[in-house]
Amino acid sequence: MKALNFVELSYPGLSRQAVLLSFFTLLLCLFSKNNQAQPRVSNANPGNEQILTYCVDPDWLPYEAIEQGQHTGMSSGYLQRLKQYTGLQLQFRPTGSWKETLQLLREEKCHLTPMLNKSEDRERFLTFSDVYLYAPNVLVSRREEPFLQGLEHIGDRRLAIPKGYRLLEYVKRHFPDLDVIEVDRENAGLMAVADGRADVFVGSLYSVNAYVQQQALLDLKINGWAWPQDELRMAVIPRYASLLPVINEALASFSETDHLAVQQQWNNVRIIEKQDYTLTRRVALITLMIILLLAAWNLIIRRYNLKLEEKNGQLESLKTKLENSNRELEFLSNHDPLTKLYNRNFFNTSMQPDNRAVSEIQRCSLILLDIDHFKEINDEYGHNAGDSVLQELSNVLNQCVREQDVVARWGGEEFVVMSQQDSIIDAKALAMRIAQKIQSTEFIVKKTITCSFGIARLQEHESMTDCFERADKALYQAKAKGRDCICISEEQT
Numbered sequence: 001m002k003a004l005n006f007v008e009l010s011y012p013g014l015s016r017q018a019v020l021l022s023f024f025t026l027l028l029c030l031f032s033k034n035n036q037a038q039p040r041v042s043n044a045n046p047g048n049e050q051i052l053t054y055c056v057d058p059d060w061l062p063y064e065a066i067e068q069g070q071h072t073g074m075s076s077g078y079l080q081r082l083k084q085y086t087g088l089q090l091q092f093r094p095t096g097s098w099k100e101t102l103q104l105l106r107e108e109k110c111h112l113t114p115m116l117n118k119s120e121d122r123e124r125f126l127t128f129s130d131v132y133l134y135a136p137n138v139l140v141s142r143r144e145e146p147f148l149q150g151l152e153h154i155g156d157r158r159l160a161i162p163k164g165y166r167l168l169e170y171v172k173r174h175f176p177d178l179d180v181i182e183v184d185r186e187n188a189g190l191m192a193v194a195d196g197r198a199d200v201f202v203g204s205l206y207s208v209n210a211y212v213q214q215q216a217l218l219d220l221k222i223n224g225w226a227w228p229q230d231e232l233r234m235a236v237i238p239r240y241a242s243l244l245p246v247i248n249e250a251l252a253s254f255s256e257t258d259h260l261a262v263q264q265q266w267n268n269v270r271i272i273e274k275q276d277y278t279l280t281r282r283v284a285l286i287t288l289m290i291i292l293l294l295a296a297w298n299l300i301i302r303r304y305n306l307k308l309e310e311k312n313g314q315l316e317s318l319k320t321k322l323e324n325s326n327r328e329l330e331f332l333s334n335h336d337p338l339t340k341l342y343n344r345n346f347f348n349t350s351m352q353p354d355n356r357a358v359s360e361i362q363r364c365s366l367i368l369l370d371i372d373h374f375k376e377i378n379d380e381y382g383h384n385a386g387d388s389v390l391q392e393l394s395n396v397l398n399q400c401v402r403e404q405d406v407v408a409r410w411g412g413e414e415f416v417v418m419s420q421q422d423s424i425i426d427a428k429a430l431a432m433r434i435a436q437k438i439q440s441t442e443f444i445v446k447k448t449i450t451c452s453f454g455i456a457r458l459q460e461h462e463s464m465t466d467c468f469e470r471a472d473k474a475l476y477q478a479k480a481k482g483r484d485c486i487c488i489s490e491e492q493t
């Protein structure tokens with residue numbers, strides 16, 4: 001309001017005295033504010049004892065500790081500000097343990113302690129300030145333990161708690177069935193969890209963090225919150241209870257910036273809120289990659305196998321075609337394609353004495369036959385009809401001979417039968433049967449077909465070629481005689 005007055009009075013048109021009056025009022029205001037920041041030594045004077053003795057927990061970082069005889073930790077920061085605010089004369093008295101600190105307070109050899117929780121037991125020998133710092137309590141376990149929601153989920157796990165701590169009183173009262181292991185200090189509790197003597201430790205978040213980092217207890221994790229949280233206060237022995245209003249006033253005056261400055265100086269908490277799945281994720285990723293690679297490899301192999309099978313199929317088919325072609329070639333090299341009878345080539349090669357049993361050759365007769373006037377059939381009925389006549393005649397020949405006899409087409413309309421006959425008479429009888437069969441067969445051309453025959457019996461020491469020539473001559477004679485007759489080679493007659 002005073003500043004507002006000053007602004008209002010500075011408008012043009014107002015009197016110079018009024019401006020000066022306002023200026024002095026403002027100075028007075030600022031002066032009185034400065035006065036409030038001065039230490040309230042007189043209010044906080046402890047009386048006969050000019051200097052208050054204080055002691056702390058020697059091993060409770062980051063809250064407080066004693067290092068090389070000096071008070072350190074967050075409570076040292078707060079105490080520093082308290083001194084500045086109140087002007088209290090404070091003298092530090094080092095102790096060897098929290099237990100000793102409490103004992104000195106009980107015996108009034110120490111008058112103040114700057115940071116502790118209120119409990120029923122402590123209220124018997126201390127009076128407490130207002131709460132000036134809240135800090136959560138946490139459950140700590142080894143990493144493999146599941147996350148716990150709070151003290152009520154500890155179950156039959158062994159719980160380590162420092163002796164003399166308010167939490168111990170709390171657990172004993174509200175969770176009497178828990179398997180509690182009392183330890184001397186917070187770090188002893190953490191070590192007990194680390195080496196398996198306890199399963200869970202409960203303690204203050206900030207101090208737990210400090211110990212875990214200091215001792216590099218990397219197998220531990222903060223795995224849950226534990227109620228109640230720490231409500232930290234200052235405490236004096238009842239004799240100095242009159243100081244509490246001033247202390248409370250000082251604590252209340254601490255700004256957010258003051259709190260932050262103290263906490264940032266001493267606290268470096270890193271809370272692990274959940275499981276670290278990094279390794280699991282990496283392993284899963286690598287496994288997935290291996291599976292994908294194997295699947296891809298499998299796919300490639302399968303494709304190659306399919307191609308290979310396809311190529312094998314093609315090769316198999318080519319091989320079959322080749323074998324068929326070879327068989328066909330072999331057949332064609334020895335057979336007449338029109339009549340399917342053996343051809344001249346086969347006759348010449350296989351009918352040589354070297355390729356026939358001597359007994360067969362000794363009994364061999366050659367019968368040559370030639371269709372009479374075949375040209376006329378071609379001319380009258382066409383070449384295709386002529387072909388059919390040749391095929392029909394071939395069937396007739398095959399029907400007339402025995403299995404061991406060989407029938408071949410010598411060329412054109414001329415055929416040769418190599419027959420195993422005991423005598424030339426038998427050979428002639430065979431030729432006659434053939435002639436009769438031909439005459440009685442109804443050919444496609446609806447015309448009686450006749451043939452001329454020439455017969456020769458293979459002589460001892462005679463070559464097949466010579467025998468053939470004699471049969472050919474006999475055939476010539478048959479033609480000359482007017483056809484449709486059988487002539488026997490002269491040497492045999």
Ligand SMILES: Nc1nc2c(ncn2[C@@H]2O[C@H](COP(=O)(O)OP(=O)(O)OP(=O)(O)O)[C@@H](O)[C@H]2O)c(=O)[nH]1
Nearest residue numbers: 370371372373374375376378383384386387412413
């Ligand atoms: N359709 C057909 N005709 C053929 C084949 N080979 C030869 N010829 C014919 O057979 C006929 C043979 O005639 P020629 O040698 O005069 O004998 P031919 O008419 O039977 O008279 P002769 O033997 O003296 O009774 C010719 O017209 C040839 O073209 C064939 O494979 N098919």
